[in-house]
Amino acid sequence: MRHMLFNHRIRWRNTEAFAILLVVVLLLPLLIITLYSFSPNRYWSWDLNFSLRWYKVLLDNSILMNSIKNTLWLTVFTIPICLVSSLATAHIIARRLIPKAELFEVILSSTLMLPGVVTGIALLSMFGYLNVNDGLVRMTIAMSIFCLPMAVNALLANYNGLNPELEEAAEDLGAVGFRKYRKVVLPQLKPGVIAALVFILVETVDNFTINVFLADPDSMTLPIATYQRMRTFDDPVVAVIAVLMGGLSIMLVGVLGKLVGLERALTQEGTAH
Amino acid sequence: MGLLTLAYVILFVSSTSTMAPGTLSFGAPYDFSNYARFADDAILKGVVVYTIVYSIFVTAAVLLLAFPFCYAIVRIRRKWLRSLFLFVLVVTFFSGTITRAYSWLIVLGKRGPFNDLMLQLGLIDQPLSLIYNTTGVTIALLHYLFPYGAFVLIGTLKNLPEIYEEAAQDLGAGRLYTFIRVIIPQSLGGLGSAWILVYSLSLSTFVMPLLLGGGKVVLLSNAVYREVELNYDIPYAAAVAIIFVLASILTISLAYLLGKVVPRVLANRALASRA
Numbered sequence: 049m050r051h052m053l054f055n056h057r058i059r060w061r062n063t064e065a066f067a068i069l070l071v072v073v074l075l076l077p078l079l080i081i082t083l084y085s086f087s088p089n090r091y092w093s094w095d096l097n098f099s100l101r102w103y104k105v106l107l108d109n110s111i112l113m114n115s116i117k118n119t120l121w122l123t124v125f126t127i128p129i130c131l132v133s134s135l136a137t138a139h140i141i142a143r144r145l146i147p148k149a150e151l152f153e154v155i156l157s158s159t160l161m162l163p164g165v166v167t168g169i170a171l172l173s174m175f176g177y178l179n180v181n182d183g184l185v186r187m188t189i190a191m192s193i194f195c196l197p198m199a200v201n202a203l204l205a206n207y208n209g210l211n212p213e214l215e216e217a218a219e220d221l222g223a224v225g226f227r228k229y230r231k232v233v234l235p236q237l238k239p240g241v242i243a244a245l246v247f248i249l250v251e252t253v254d255n256f257t258i259n260v261f262l263a264d265p266d267s268m269t270l271p272i273a274t275y276q277r278m279r280t281f282d283d284p285v286v287a288v289i290a291v292l293m294g295g296l297s298i299m300l301v302g303v304l305g306k307l308v309g310l311e312r313a314l315t316q317e318g319t320a321h
Numbered sequence: 322m323g324l325l326t327l328a329y330v331i332l333f334v335s336s337t338s339t340m341a342p343g344t345l346s347f348g349a350p351y352d353f354s355n356y357a358r359f360a361d362d363a364i365l366k367g368v369v370v371y372t373i374v375y376s377i378f379v380t381a382a383v384l385l386l387a388f389p390f391c392y393a394i395v396r397i398r399r400k401w402l403r404s405l406f407l408f409v410l411v412v413t414f415f416s417g418t419i420t421r422a423y424s425w426l427i428v429l430g431k432r433g434p435f436n437d438l439m440l441q442l443g444l445i446d447q448p449l450s451l452i453y454n455t456t457g458v459t460i461a462l463l464h465y466l467f468p469y470g471a472f473v474l475i476g477t478l479k480n481l482p483e484i485y486e487e488a489a490q491d492l493g494a495g496r497l498y499t500f501i502r503v504i505i506p507q508s509l510g511g512l513g514s515a516w517i518l519v520y521s522l523s524l525s526t527f528v529m530p531l532l533l534g535g536g537k538v539v540l541l542s543n544a545v546y547r548e549v550e551l552n553y554d555i556p557y558a559a560a561v562a563i564i565f566v567l568a569s570i571l572t573i574s575l576a577y578l579l580g581k582v583v584p585r586v587l588a589n590r591a592l593a594s595r596a
Contacts, residue, residue: 067393070386071406074413074464077424080434084427092433094441161517161573163525165542166562169549173559250415257527257542261549271419278423278532286423293417301411310407311479 085287102284115273130192134199142207156197164257172261183267191252199244206240239308355560372541376523383470391474414468422532425461453535461529470519477511513580
């Protein structure tokens with residue numbers, strides 16, 4: 049009504065223009081790198097010719113292809129471990145199943161602020177003591193620990209919106225304990241689970257800072273292999289990897305947007321970190 | 322699950338107690354000689370201070386950019402434009418740290434598209450050195466941290482009722498005045514949490530200086546990494562790491578306290594000026 053009376057609808061033209069400019073800058077590296085990945089030459093130039101030369105180089109490079117395989121294995125192991133433990137942890141916190149659950153929650157989310165390099169060294173020395181020498185095992189444990197607080201936060205954000213009446217109804221009908229959890233609580237947690245899955249996946253695929261301490265030559269993940277490639281060669285192969293990462297990212301955003309809604313996932317993410 | 326967090330704590334304790342000067346292996350004697358060494362290490366102490374100051378600067382820049390951006394996202398009426406903005410933000414967020422650092426290396430390189438364009442437009446005579454120095458690291462870091470700050474701010478700004486802004490304008494307040502006196506005071510809480518998140522991330526930043534710094538930009542994470550990879554001095558690295566954690570906890574809590582105190586002081590001031 050107010051709008052009609054005063055015709056004062058606030059418009060921030062400058063702010064909007066500024067936002068559009070920022071969006072362009074945000075996208076710029078991904079756009080340029082996509083062009084670069086299709087370049088027939090080793091060096092950047094504005095005359096754009098299309099070639100798949102560097103895609104083929106990537107496919108023929110056994111180190112990089114191996115690292116993609118390693119990364120996939122890492123996610124295959126990490127996702128179920130981390131998801132199950134974060135579901136349990138979130139349930140314990142949300143339902144106050146242990147004393148001082150609030151404090152526990154605060155400590156858990158404050159681990160997100162620990163510097164990755166420090167976590168990497170700490171885990172390295174821990175695995176040294178425990179004589180865990182397999183890179184994949186070390187990284188799986190590390191990533192499960194590292195992603196846990198993020199996943200738990202995404203799930204906890206979801207617990208607030210649960211409908212207690214459904215659970216009461218389930219209890220009246222005889223569903224208690226784990227059966228109640230599986231049939232009534234878990235389906236309602238779907239958006240949180242999807243958000244948690246995406247965070248775990250992204251972090252596991254992308255993490256460099258922690259994994260660089262824990263990987264061994266046979267279990268190098270994609271970011272580590274990419275880094276070594278960058279140090280030894282100067283050609284657009286890494287641009288191809290960047291395009292692949294961009295593609296994965298767009299896919300995940302699509303999944304998030306479709307299943308959870310981007311804005312909702314975003315706010316969960318904001319609280320998650 | 323809880324055990325995992327406990328493991329975290331134990332391993333930090335263990336990383337302190339292993340300090341002992343040794344060859345490749347380390348063990349007894351357990352003492353604080355590595356901390357004493359740090360106290361005498363002027364270079365590393367300089368790195369600590371530099372990292373803190375640099376992070377404050379970067380965080381301020383991120384929030385300065387992100388705040389109007391998020392405000393625009395929240396208030397935009399065209400739905401498709403808003404979805405597009407969100408889409409770009411999340412795609413950027415997910416698109417890989419190492420590869421993004423690489424992208425900036427290409428974009429800003431001596432013969433890269435940016436310099437090329439500027440040369441062809443005749444805006445510069447010589448290519449600018451934008452990488453392997455602080456400029457490149459800062460640009461890439463802002464790009465990396467921006468989505469984090471934006472997510473937190475969008476979460477807060479979304480809940481701001483528009484009526485206050487309209488009221489302010491109806492009462493004759495200009496746009497800038499509305500922004501400073503009406504919008505910002507209502508979002509101090511969100512700005513505070515965004516500050517803490519972005520600041521803690523930029524303190525621990527590792528990849529951007531590693532790739533775009535060309536060895537010249539050394540932040541705390543890089544210094545710790547160097548001790549491990551180059552000198553194999555894990556005990557000393559662990560000692561520096563512990564100091565690192567302490568420094569971040571200390572400055573983050575300081576920021577947290579400031580975030581609690583400053584809004585209250587401002588509110589009191591506003592009340593006092595009213596009276």
